[in-house]
Amino acid sequence: MSSFDSSFFSLLLAATEEPSAMWSLLTSTWLWTKVALGIGLVIFVHELGHFLAAKLFGVKCEKFYIGFDVPIQIGPIKFPRTLGKFTYGETEYGIGIIPLGGYVKMLGQDDDPRKAEEEAKRIRLAQEAGDDNVGPPALDPRSYPAKTVWQRMIIISAGVVMNVITGVLFAAIAYFYGVPYTPAIVGGVTPGGPAWQAGIEPGGQVVSVADLPDDDQLHFNEMKLAIMTEGMDTPEEPIDVRLSYGSETRDYQLTPQSHPLEPSLRLIGIHGPTGTKLTQKLFAMPNSSAAKVLTDDDSEAEIIAFNGKSLDESALMPITPVLSEIVSSPSEPIEMTLVTSAGDQRKVTLAPQPEKDFGLRFAVGEITALIKGGPAEKAGMKLGDTIVAVDGDQDLDAYSMLLRNWIPGTAVQLTVRRGTGTDAVDKTLSVVPTAAVQTKSPVSELGDTMGIQALGLAYAPTATVIALTGTDAEQDVSLQSADGKLTSDGKSNSDDEAGSASQTADAKATLKVGDVIREVRIRFPDANSRQSLADSLGEETIKLLTKGWELGPSMPLGVLMETIQVLPVGTEVIVTGTRPPEGDVVESTLLIRQSDRFWYDRGINFASVDAIQTADSFSGALALGWREGVRRLGNVGRFLGMLITGKVQPKFLGGPIRIAQMASYEAERGISAQLLFLTMLSMNLAILNFLPIPALDGGHMMFLIAEAIRGKRVDEALEMRLTFAGVLALLALMIFVFANDILHL
Structure with a gap:
């Protein structure tokens, strides 16, 4: 409809195999083509609603554009306004160079306040010469302002209506085709979290949560979204959770806890279910017990038995006894029978995994x-x-x-x-x-x-040292000199990217009992060791370890010790601490070694549980599509309400960049996931475009309601000023969400 109609969809809650180079390029190109087509389709149907309603009432539509055809010039370089256009009948159709929305230009309607007066003159019919009795110039009967209030209301609202209808249809098609999802099954609970405190056990199926009704096919992501929304909206109120354990139903009231790194996010600590298949990649962590017995052929292999006992395939999470055995019996070997993706069956024994520490x-x-x-x-x-x-x-x-x-x-x-x-x-x-x-x-x-x-x-756990195990010689503890120039092995502090173990000039002594650890850095024995782990853990993790892991809320001791388990024995750990009460800085270089205890994990990674929800009929698909659409409309409305009341921070707003990222992720998962994403996008566009902001459909509707009540149009000068203010507000919002996207890349 207007030049800002579809650009405002960028206000969205963000609630993240190695083929040949040519194949990779083709795959990436096709993926982003699907993303562009999907988002373009949502914009297209919105503008199509305005277009069809305008044509129904005889309004002349001069342009129909996806994207904006604005002139762009950088110095002497002029960019084309469009990627392509053609004229059919009286309307020019095209794709604008700026892909942030779309618009339908109707005769007599323009959201640019600078053109309002010119547009008004253009649609007025000239008076007959010399006839003083002729009243004010009549409007062109095919212009938008010439139509009755109710007709203009239909034209204005048609875009939103189309988005709602197509959003429901997108979801209905997805469910008819089959929607992949992770069931809302309790795979585990976070130690110390609300679910853990309530005694919730793994293996239960969540059938309802918050205001979501009972549903034996509740999606885990839907449950998580409901919990996060309730937690932000009413943080001190308990959330109703109903679980089913076979024929037994258990009801809980769980008060969500703040996320340590993001206090505005509140969670109850329920993890999704774990499947019986190994992951496709990184099914065995480096330097683990699993890595010693699993091979590349075991990618996506399925566990069917352990310690001579077959898994209960009728259970909601058959892998439960295996996982529990790994955690609860760290000193016992575990025999597993698995079937590879090629259909071969074999047995492997996961030996106990010695704990690694640095003394x-x-x-x-x-x-x-x-x-x-x-x-x-x-x-x-x-x-x-x-x-x-x-x-x-x-x-x-x-x-x-x-x-x-x-x-x-x-x-x-x-x-x-x-x-x-x-x-x-x-x-x-x-x-x-x-x-x-x-x-x-x-x-x-x-x-x-x-x-x-x-x-x-x-x-x-605390970072206070209560014991140093073994002697300095056994630990290979390197006492740092006061000037911080040399370690005990004679390396200078510029020998590698980690730097010396002593970059702090006031390091006075080696660590001892009572010191508090502040930072840990890793120095790999050679480039091959470093690269091998970078391939598995990612380059960012390796950079973090080599440049300095500063212990704190974002990098706690528990995560550090789990990371230590995948590093090779003999890796140097450069530890910096402070000594109470004066806070003197102390530093030591220690070596990762195996202790005489066994770790609670053996480095084997299982994929999550996957299921497909498919409607059993066309009417069933429509019902599921309608439910999906209503939920997404409710989510957007509630989010906006929380945004206005300050319960949601503006940083959670996402713009075009994050929309593209989300669209890419969903498109990669398949057509059904992409269709559900388009449902969400459609409902966002419908609600946001109908907000009472001048230059948006809701702003136009606001003026029309005032005109219907007053019996005459709102003062044109006032309407123009309000529209200009709305345009500036939307431009400011667009700049904000773009900056927000860039900051959170």
């Missing part, structure tokens, strides 16, 4: 969460307690607690310190471990919390 042990932090009704809570443990001994053994560290064998039914005596300073008291609690199914790492994905499911408690 430091870290303190157990305060208790941060307890499972409701769990062993620790029943025994009288409280938040803020710190475990200082287990059965009288005070030789504890953050990881020894995780790797300990907690025998179900056998009571352990936990000594906890309660309070601080002179008020601190030690209490001994008798805690009886329970049998627990744990399918995810006992360390949260952000590495800030460690959970012991069998005890029903979670604590925060």
Whole structure:
């Protein structure tokens, strides 16, 4: 309709095999062609709605454009206004050089305030010469302003209506064809999170959450979006979650927790389900037990049995006992029977994986969460307690607690310190471990919390050194000189990209008990070792490790220690810390080595569970399409409401760049995923274009409603000023979302 109609779709919530070079180019070209066609189709149907409604009422349409045909000149260079155009009948059709929207130019209608007066003169019919009784000049009957208010309302709203209709149809076609999705099955819970505290077990199916009705085919992403939206809108209110475990239904009320790195995002800590197939790539982490027994032929292989027991294929997540065995029995070998993608069956044994460390042990932090009704809570443990001994053994560290064998039914005596300073008291609690199914790492994905499911408690690890294992000679500890020039192996501090282990001039001594670790850097023994890991973990991770891993909320100790497990033995770890109370800087170069303990992971990676939801009839597809459209409309409306009230930060707005990225990702997943993305885009465009902002369809409708009430048109000068203000506001918004996109690339 107007030059800003479809450009405003950029206001969108962003809620991320190696063929031959020619084939790669062709694949990439086809992918981006699909993206352009998809987004172009959404814009096209919006403008087609305006066009058809205008033609219905006899309005002359002078232009129909996808993209904007504005003149662009940089110095002496003039760019073409269009990528192509032609004239059919009285209308010029074309594709503009700027792909940020589209418009239909009708006789007598122009959103550019600078042309408003000229346009008004152009559609007025001349008076008969000399006839003083003739009233004001009549309007061209084929012009937009000459039509009645109700006709103009239909023309203005037709674009939005078309977007809603086609959005529903896009979704209906997708469901008729079959939509791939990850089911809303509890694959695991985050240690210390709301779901973990409520005692939610893996293997349950989420059938409803928040305001989503019961649905045995609820998509995991739909559940996650509902939780995030509820968490941002009503952060202090619990979220209703209903789970089904076979014939048993369990209801929970979970108050979401803030994401440590993004407090405005609130989550309940439920992970998606894990499948029985290995991933296509990186199915075995480097330098792991899995890497020693799995080969390239095992890519996407399926596990059908372990330790002589077949998996229960009727279970929602058949791999559950395998995952639980890996986490709960780190010192025991695990035999797995797998079927390769070629159909071959073979057995492999995952040996226990020795823990790797760099000679430091870290303190157990305060208790941060307890499972409701769990062993620790029943025994009288409280938040803020710190475990200082287990059965009288005070030789504890953050990881020894995780790797300990907690025998179900056998009571352990936990000594906890309660309070601080002179008020601190030690209490001994008798805690009886329970049998627990744990399918995810006992360390949260952000590495800030460690959970012991069998005890029903979670604590925060600290970066305070409580022990140095072995002698300096055994550790190959390199004491840094005060001037920071040489390490004990004689290398200068410019020997490699990591620099010297001592770049801080005031480094005074080697690390000792009580020091607090601040930064860790890795120095690889050779270029081949570095490149091998870069191929697996990514170049950015390797750069982070070699330039300096600064411990903190974004780079916690838990994540660092899990990363250490994939590095080769003998890799140098340059550790920088501070010494209380003065805060003196201390530095040491240590070596990664195998400890005498076994790790809770063996480096094997399984793909997520995939399913396909297909409508059983055309009417069923339409019903699912309608449901999808209504949900997306509701999401956009609610998001805008939260944006206005400040519950959503502007940084979550995405513009054309992020839209293109999202469109590319969905197009790569297949036609159904792309169609659902176009449904979301269509509903965004429909709602956003109908906001009461001059220069948008909603602004035009606002003027028309005022005209209908007053019985005459709004003062043209006022309308022009408001339109000009709306244009400036939209231009400012476009600049903001472009900048926002670039900052978050």
